[in-house]
Amino acid sequence: MDYFGMSDIPSHLSTFVVLLDMAGNAAAVPGNGESRITVTHTCDVGRFVAASIDLEKWERVSTVIGDQMTMNEAVALAEEVKGEFLERRPRDVMARFTDLVVRDEI
Numbered sequence: 001m002d003y004f005g006m007s008d009i010p011s012h013l014s015t016f017v018v019l020l021d022m023a024g025n026a027a028a029v030p031g032n033g034e035s036r037i038t039v040t041h042t043c044d045v046g047r048f049v050a051a052s053i054d055l056e057k058w059e060r061v062s063t064v065i066g067d068q069m070t071m072n073e074a075v076a077l078a079e080e081v082k083g084e085f086l087e088r089r090p091r092d093v094m095a096r097f098t099d100l101v102v103r104d105e106i
Contacts, residue, residue: 040066
């Protein structure tokens with residue numbers, strides 16, 4: 001979750017805007033906002049990877065999930081933490097991804 005905005009929790013990740021622009025008080029909400037998203041802090045991913053190294057057998061696929069919520073719930077949580085409303089901008093996530101690829105920004 002550190003990719004949504006830096007906090008007092010240490011992270012080696014630089015801030016970048018995915019769906020919640022905490023500094024800009026805006027949220028790109030795909031569809032009606034009721035699809036579930038998965039959020040995980042990079043520290044939790046690191047702990048998962050470190051613990052996985054000691055496994056006797058690795059599964060072909062491993063997953064780590066910090067929390068799951070809808071985008072509407074994520075926006076409501078961000079608003080509660082900030083104490084102010086975020087501008088909700090309906091967004092076609094695939095169109096945004098395509099824009100970034102075309103502009104060679106990923």
